[in-house]
Amino acid sequence: QSALTQPASVSGSPGQSITISCTGTSSDVGDYNYVSWYQQHPGKAPKLMIYDVSNRPSGVSNRFSGSKSGNTASLTISGLQAEDEADYYCNSYTSSSTVVFGGGTKLTVL
């Protein structure tokens, strides 16, 4: 049950687009379309941003989008805004019926 691999940090300027990767294995990300993404601001609980690889819950901005290729899922944020600065986590359902999270990525808006 190794954690999914995410870059420790990414950055971008307001208005730009950034992409965060989430790499797993054929037993989790590669085998299921059950990848979700979460946004967490300091001292707050995580917020679901994307589920089932590319679906947005009601109320989440369409600037957030998700995709997957093989064992790697990606979260793209377009039109970066100051309030997007936060930690982002992916998770995936696994073949053991458990859940595994990524290590998290700190997004800095320059």
Next chain:
Amino acid sequence: EVQLVESGGGLVKPGGSLRLSCAASGFSFSSYSMNWVRQAPGKGLEWVSSISTTSDYRYYADSLKGRFTISRDNAKNSLYLQMNSLRAEDTAVYYCARDAGYCSGGSCSLAAFDIWGQGTMVTVSS
């Protein structure tokens, strides 16, 4: 308002036990699988355990090695986590989280945690 409220955290000595509770309100608790997720200070999220709607299925992170037990009481709209043989590395904020179970075309999502509590801090220290 849809809400999850955790309680039961605190300071406990290594080897001790603690029982966390999560009170749900504003939704049909018995219709959703539930989870515990923890976050050590300054670290990332770690999934701990999940339980199905009728408690038939319970899953745990391998790292727990049988020390934790998840349970629920649908009549009381409550989720629990019994933690035994606690270690310093169990120090974390513990969140309960609802599995959204978004359904479309006959299939439902898994591991999409749409509602989270505010968390309860567990500190294991002598």
